[in-house]
Amino acid sequence: MKQLRCPLNGVRPVSEFAYAGEVRDMPDPDACTDPQWADYVFNRSGVPGVKREWWCHIASGYWFIAERDTARDAVIDTYPVEKLREVHRA
Amino acid sequence: MFRRHERLRDSYDVVIIGGGGHGLAAAYYLARDHGVRNIAVIEKGYIGGGNTGRNTTIIRSNYLTPEGVQFYDESVRLWQDLSADFDLNLFYSTRGHFTLAHTDASMRTMRWRAEVNKHYGVKSEVVDAAYVKNALPMIDIECGGHAPVLGALYHAPGAIARHDAVAWGYGRGADQRGVEIHQETEVTGIDVEAGRIKGVRTTRGYISTSKVLCAVAGFTPRLLEMVGLRSPIYIHPLQAMVSEPIKPWLDPIIVSGSLHVYVSQTARGELVMGSTLDPYEVHQTRSTLDFTETLSAHMLDLFPFLSEVKIVRQWAGLADMTPDFAPIMGTTPIEGFYLDAGWGTWGFKATPVCGKTMSHTVATGRNHPLIAGFGLDRFARFELTGEKGAASVGH
Numbered sequence: 001m002k003q004l005r006c007p008l009n010g011v012r013p014v015s016e017f018a019y020a021g022e023v024r025d026m027p028d029p030d031a032c033t034d035p036q037w038a039d040y041v042f043n044r045s046g047v048p049g050v051k052r053e054w055w056c057h058i059a060s061g062y063w064f065i066a067e068r069d070t071a072r073d074a075v076i077d078t079y080p081v082e083k084l085r086e087v088h089r090a
Numbered sequence: 091m092f093r094r095h096e097r098l099r100d101s102y103d104v105v106i107i108g109g110g111g112h113g114l115a116a117a118y119y120l121a122r123d124h125g126v127r128n129i130a131v132i133e134k135g136y137i138g139g140g141n142t143g144r145n146t147t148i149i150r151s152n153y154l155t156p157e158g159v160q161f162y163d164e165s166v167r168l169w170q171d172l173s174a175d176f177d178l179n180l181f182y183s184t185r186g187h188f189t190l191a192h193t194d195a196s197m198r199t200m201r202w203r204a205e206v207n208k209h210y211g212v213k214s215e216v217v218d219a220a221y222v223k224n225a226l227p228m229i230d231i232e233c234g235g236h237a238p239v240l241g242a243l244y245h246a247p248g249a250i251a252r253h254d255a256v257a258w259g260y261g262r263g264a265d266q267r268g269v270e271i272h273q274e275t276e277v278t279g280i281d282v283e284a285g286r287i288k289g290v291r292t293t294r295g296y297i298s299t300s301k302v303l304c305a306v307a308g309f310t311p312r313l314l315e316m317v318g319l320r321s322p323i324y325i326h327p328l329q330a331m332v333s334e335p336i337k338p339w340l341d342p343i344i345v346s347g348s349l350h351v352y353v354s355q356t357a358r359g360e361l362v363m364g365s366t367l368d369p370y371e372v373h374q375t376r377s378t379l380d381f382t383e384t385l386s387a388h389m390l391d392l393f394p395f396l397s398e399v400k401i402v403r404q405w406a407g408l409a410d411m412t413p414d415f416a417p418i419m420g421t422t423p424i425e426g427f428y429l430d431a432g433w434g435t436w437g438f439k440a441t442p443v444c445g446k447t448m449s450h451t452v453a454t455g456r457n458h459p460l461i462a463g464f465g466l467d468r469f470a471r472f473e474l475t476g477e478k479g480a481a482s483v484g485h
Contacts, residue, residue: 019370046311
C-alpha cells in the first residue's frame, strides 16, 4: 500500500489520510469583484505539476501540507502548516 | 477500416482535438448533417484509446436536473439505431438499470429522480426491495445485515454497448465522408490572436484553422492552458476491473451509491465493475490494490456467492471532474474555440448527443439549445447545474 509521512505521526498508510486540494490564497471577500470571487470559489489549476496541498491524518485530525508531483504521484515533502506561513513570508 | 494520411494539410475548416467517441461523433455529424468535410481529427494516441475504451459502457438517462434528463434522453434515442446507421454491430443491449437505495435519504433522491424523469417522458420507477429481489434472485438483499436494500430506482431503458465499436463506427463514418483522422499526432500549442483561433501546432506540423473543438477528456486543463482559459476542471483517475467469464446470471445493470459499486455482465460473461474516483489528483493511469480490495469487498456485500470468482484485469482513465457533476460544453470567450469537456465519470453514454450538439455548435457558432445549461460561463454567474445526485456513485 502507498504510504505518506505525516509530520506528527510518521509514515502511515495513505488510506488513513484525506486529501483536501491545493493550497490557494483567498482574496479579500469585501474588496474583490464577483468574477474574482467566482474564480476563487470554482476555478482550479488542473494541469499536472508539483503542487502544495492540504492533507489530513484522519485518525488524529491533524492537518498538514504535502508537496506532491501530480504527474508522477510522488510526494516530495510534507510539513506542518506553521511552515507554510514561513514559506509564504519568504 | 480508415485511410491513413501521410501528411497533414496546411489548413482545415475545423480541427478536432481528441479522437475518442466524442471527437469522432462530432466529426461524423459535421460531415453528415452540416456538410463540413474539411476536418482533421488529431489524436495523440490511437482512436478510442482514452476514456472511450476505459469506461464501463453504461447507458442511461435517469438524471436529476431537467437539463440533464432531456440531454441524456436524446442520447439514448440516438443510441437505438446507431448500429444500423454505421452498419456495424455495437452490441447495444437493453438490460434495465437498478440504482439501489440503502437509506431513507437515497430513497428520497430516487423518488425525486423518478418524478423528474417521468415529467420528461423517461421511464423510471421507484420499486421496493421485494421487486429487486424478484428481478435479481442472486442478491443478498440485506447486504450481510449492515446495509439492507430498501428499494431502488428502476430505469428500463438502461443499456450497455461495445465501447470500442462506437469509436470505430463514428471514425469510419467520418472517414468515408472525407474527414481526415490523424493518429499518433500530438497538439503542442494553439495559436490565438486578438481573441480568435488562428492555428494549431502539432508534432507533425502546423495547421491554420479558425475553429478548434477540444474533446480530450482528462487532458482538458492542459489544452485550456494553451489558450489561456481558466476552468473548474480537476483530474482524478477512475478505475475499473473485470472478472473472469462466468455463466450468465446478471441481466440488469446494478448500481449502489452507498456501496460505491456499479456492475453489469457482458455478452461473453465477464463482470464489468467500477467504483468511486481515486481519492486525490493524479495524472496517471496506474492501477491500485486499494481499488480492487475495496470494490471486491462491496461486491461481496451484494453478491456473496462471487467469493471464488477471479479478477482478470484492471485499468484506469483520467476523469475531468466539475464541481456540479455536469459537463462543460459549447462556445468559450475565445472565438472559434469550442469545448466538449468536464465529462468526468459520465461521458460514454452521452457520446451520440455530444456529437450532435457540438457539431451544430461548431457549424453555426451558436450553442445548441440542449447544451444551454452546460456553458463554461455558468460558474461566474453562480448558476450551477447540480447533477451530483444522479452520479452513479457518491464520488
